[in-house]
Amino acid sequence: MPTTMFIFLTIFLTVLLYLISRKIFLRTKNPIFNPVLLSTTIIIIIFHYTGITFEQYKPGKDIMTFLLGPATVALALPLYLNRTVLLQALFPIIFGICFGALATLTTAILLAKLSGLDALIVTSIAPKSITAPIAIEISRLTGGDPAIAVAFVVFTGTFGSIIGPSLLSFCKITTPIARGLAMGVTSHGQGTATILQEGALQGAMAGIAMAVAAIFISFIAPLYIPWLVNL
Incomplete structure (x- = not known):
């Protein structure tokens, strides 16, 4: 079971990579650098080379998925x-x-x-x-x-x-x-x-x-x- 600190780090990493990807997209206006696609690709590469498994990432992912509800309501x-x-x-x-x-x-x-x-x-x-x-x-x-x-x-x-x-x-x-x-x-x-x-x-x-x-x-x-x- 991942520790609380590890869960926090996976969430932080995901949000940080998305923000960086979004900045790249806004600067280039190139569809290839879509924030979701780019950040997801980088996360997969990082996890592949660091050995982090999806099961270890899942608790953080579940928290972020839960927050999709309030984010949708914000629309x-x-x-x-x-x-x-x-x-x-x-x-x-x-x-x-x-x-x-x-x-x-x-x-x-x-x-x-x-x-x-x-x-x-x-x-x-x-x-x-x-x-x-x-x-x-x-x-x-x-x-x-x-x-x-x-x-x-x-x-x-x-x-x-x-x-x-x-x-x-x-x-x-x-x-x-x-x-x-x-x-x-x-x-x-x-x-x-x-x-x-x-x-x-x-x-x-x-x-x-x-x-x-x-x-x-x-x-x-x-x-x-x-x-x-x-x-």
Whole structure:
């Protein structure tokens, strides 16, 4: 069992590497230096050469994971500050979020099926664009594997946060509301954190998109995912 000091050091190391990675990203503006990807890669390299195991890192990781809850709630602040914009376009925003969430879910399943993947893998991939805690429960309800589901959630969030802003710019999508909604629906928490660096409005829209998409998919997933997988 790791000591309290060791747990503190792993948390400190993780936070420090993330802050350094974030500074590098803000200075270079290069998607390759995405803070989550860069800091995670450095941590893996350090642990590999120092012999630190995941079991030793897990207690610190659990504490940081627990703090994701308050961090997510903190997204309510930019949302509150931009509530007027939200209320002015409430119906189009909610409709866009639900349609986007349904599109990402359907596309993931169909592409996985066309690739000839096993039904278990297809079912586990389905909730890839939903925040991890909800994706785990959805995978359990629909017959998927929670571990596989989490892996795809993390990959989707990381990949989306790397290419998302550049892809939106390439597609000439410059409206802050649209950029925020797109990142929140497709890349959940990591995408929200990335787009928040562009502005409070983008972050607020991404936050509401992440929450509404998760609620919407939670309602339809138990019936929709098995039906589409077995179609």
